[in-house]
Amino acid sequence: MNYENVVTSQRVLMEGIQNMLFVIKVDSNFTYEFLNRAAMEGTGLNQDVLGKPIDEVYPDAPATFLYEQYRKAVSSRKVTTYEDSYMSPKGFLSFSETTLTPLFDNKENCTHIVAVVKDITNEKWAESEIKKSKDILLENKQKYQSLYDYNLDAIITIDLNGNITATNLAAESISQFSSAEVTGTSFKSYVIPEHIELVNERFQLAAGGTSQQLRMAITNKSGNKMNIIAKFTPIITNNKVTGIYGIYKDITEQENTLRQLKESEELFRIIAENASDLITLLDKRGQIIYVSPSYKDILGFDNEEYENKHFLHNVYKDDQEMINDGISTAVKDRKPCKLKFRQLNNAGDWIWSELTGTPVYDELNNFNHMVVLTRDITFQKEYEARLRYVAMHDALTGLPNRRFFNEQITKAVDSFNDKKDGLAVLMIDIDYFKTINDTFGHDIGDLVIEEFGKRISGCIRDDDMAARLGGDEFVILLHGVGAKVNATSIAEKVFTCMRDVWNFGGTALEVTTSIGIAVAPLEGTTELQLLKNADLALYEAKESGRNKYKIKG
Structure with a gap:
């Protein structure tokens, strides 16, 4: 050859x-x-x-x-x-x-x-996605554990054989047994004998996949009988029931009080005068004919300031139609209604409340009056708001997280495509952050991340948003960007903020950043394209030596 x-x-x-x-x-x-x-x-x-x-x-x-x-x-x-x-x-x-x-x-x-x-692009992206999934799984697990451990209701976890596998702090408080003392024992051993048959029946239904609620009694460590409302909720994994959550609320004191009140000829008035909730009687026209003394304690108004007024007189304007419709439907359907609304207290604050309205009919089945029980749910609303805040914000910096940012950029792109009022994204990361972590340790690294978030937050306008996507990745969403120079001016402000001294307990650092800027085109703007352009611009900024910004769009 x-x-x-x-x-x-x-x-x-x-x-x-x-x-x-x-x-x-x-x-x-x-x-x-x-x-x-x-x-x-x-x-x-x-x-x-x-x-x-x-x-x-x-x-x-x-x-x-x-x-x-x-x-x-x-x-x-x-x-x-x-x-x-x-x-x-x-x-x-x-x-x-x-x-x-x-x-x-x-x-x-x-x-x-x-x-x-x-x-090896596919392998790299797969590795990245696996890591992100693990991080999210760990975060969700920690959130669940916190919700479980510190829930005000007593919660025990039970296997399908009826043995206790875990309890929370509230369960220990009610039963007086520590988690270690009851783990591995049958939860039925704490149920009073006369309720065993009912408990067995409801537990088996829950094991079949249907939540159950019942009243029962248990014996605590001191040998005292505790009346509780119990809910058995199936734990379902991969479409299979693997265990049961037992959720308990101690009603011993309430039941004892109710039993005593039932012996009184003045049942309704005694309940009303000692209730912590608001009790209101409404006539057919919605006029208040009676309010309980608890109005003074909860809302700060005397009884006379409510009687003979319409129930909606101190209800938040935007909630009035909903309340009126709910009560009308309850009367029509002859069923109680449950509604959440805002009402005014004596301090001039609008407080969140939840009412249960029960229509009462006379012997001829004609609607007579409405009994309304109302309770203050301000703390519940604050707790719900806190849960949403935790789900939408980064724990270290307090900035919006990737989930929140994704929601906001979708809204921003929709608004931009409608108004054409300018939109830009700044993709930002910390130069050589891994070196900082490896050299000074993760504690200093966390302080750098936290301080970095504070500094970029101080560089933006009130209508803009800074978020942490994870690691040392941050992003700024700019609204109403009329020209590229407006976006680059924000980038310049970020660089200026980074030049200030970085000192953590005697450890002085020089921290720089690279920025990729994407400005939305007038036509065909999508979240994906905007983020892709910002990523490409960031890559170019880093490749060109870092501590710079590049712009696309």
């Missing part, structure tokens, strides 16, 4: 390799001698690069990196492998694993390097 045929065979073989393949001639500049079809398709290069040195094909930063890798392979005289990232011809960030194999002539001089580049 002559030399020409050998060369042809080698080229055919190399062209058939699916991975990107480059043959680099080892000379003073490392010049391209061959690249296969996969290499041209993957990088956008073509035959024009043959005979050219690396620094004529790539910009300074990538070229310097490649020179370093090739020189390492030549000097070590061994096969070397490294990972890299690059922009594909389609404009996507891709990741690769490159194997450099040095070739030697009969004098043991390295004459060529064969570079085989394997695309």
